[in-house]
Amino acid sequence: MLDERAKTLLKALVERYIADGQPVGSRTLSRASGLELSPATIRNVMADLEDLGLIASPHTSAGRVPTARGYRLFVDTMLTARPVGESPAELEQAREQIQPDQPQRVIAHAAQILSNLSQFVGVVTAPKKASVFHHIEFMRLGERRVLVILVSPDGDVQNRVIFTAQDHTPVQLVEATNYVNAHYAGLTLEAVRERLQHEVEQLRGEIAQLMQVAVQVSSEAQAETSEQLVVSGERNLLTVQDFGNDLGSLRRLFELFEQKTQLMRLLDTSSRAEGVRIYIGGESQVVPFEELSIVSAPYEVDGQIVGTLGVIGPTRMAYDRMIQIVDITSRLVTHALSQK
Structure with missing residues (x-):
């Protein structure tokens, strides 16, 4: 969108404003840019940059300052790296x-x-941290309400109440608990997901449903607490x-x-x-x-x-x-x- 003259002036304006913190006027910009342009020409280019939303004019000054869009163009196309430290x-x-x-x-x-x-x-x-669980347990709280207890290898315990599509008896929940702990304890949730994709057809419907919900719940719990x-x-x-x-x-x-x-x-x-x-x-x-x-x-x-x-x-x-x-x-x- 900009010709080389406009890019040079915008680069000079942003660099001068970063260095001084003061709105940049046409006379200052002429010296900073190194371009042999008349003040009128510079004012015209600055007006064009302002129309493009790259610079703005504060009410209290005749100079210009970069806008967010101007900073973005500057960092994307005009930056030159320099050493980290003064020494x-x-x-x-x-x-x-x-x-x-x-x-x-x-x-x-x-x-x-x-x-x-x-x-x-x-x-x-x-x-x-890798989302590994050491032990999981399902407990019936009421009709279609199940308490999921997750224990991490370092002993951290997380509890979540889930609502299931169908009711589960205590016996079914014990069966699901035993199956999950026997086959998945010690795995990360990512590994459990991968196995579920291959094994979900073989698991009994209620176990598969509870496992999928448990993985989702424990993932959410980890996202809230691990980072x-x-x-x-x-x-x-x-x-x-x-x-x-x-x-x-x-x-x-x-x-x-x-x-x-x-x-x-x-x-x-x-x-x-x-x-x-x-x-x-x-x-x-x-x-x-x-x-x-x-x-x-x-x-x-x-x-x-x-x-x-x-x-x-x-x-x-x-x-x-x-x-x-x-x-x-x-x-x-x-x-x-x-x-x-």
Whole structure:
């Protein structure tokens, strides 16, 4: 959509705004872009960029600032990577802190490193655990109501009440309990699903029905309880110039961090894709706050994606630097957790 002149001016405007935090005027943009253009020509190009929704003009200034759409075009097509630290010591510190260790310590160190290097907020979802059950039991509560008791290998007990399409006698439930524990105990829910696809025809109708419901219930229970989120550096956002004295914005930010399940939903999107992803506030429902952007990446254990980490900061952030920080931290965490 843009010619090279417009791209150059947009790139210069975004970079200048990220660096200074002030709306960029035509005279400043002329110097920053290095283009020999008249102020009138630059104003015309800026007007075109504004018509395209890439920049906007604050009411209190004659300069322009990037919009969410402008940031998106910038990060997708105009970014050039740069080194992580101002000195090699920064990166060496990260390598020293993220060493093979217990997963809880690795992710805690990773969150701190992300926060320290970015000066924003570092977030890491804990590795997902395999959903193995040690014992399952079905108990009749009433007509078409069954209590499912799931016991994990480490002794964690989860109870769920299910409603079945038909009534089951206590004898049938005991039979189902014995069959399931004899044939499926110690397997992951994924393995149980695979076996069910092949064996459901052979199982008695009531056992198959209970098994399918039990797998669904235990999957939901695991989704609610197994994933944890480590957050570091929330207070860094208090010093961000962009938020100024807007207490409403700050209150919404801290509500976001208090509701960790919402953060996990934001990060979960990136765990389904490879590499670093950037989510810019205001461009979609993925990040509901216009003031915030997220730079995230999945990390692996033995070749399997098990979690996500990232940096959360203001939309006006140095995206090139954040990409490098997140990418290298993801690699360090993958290496640390994959060591036997």
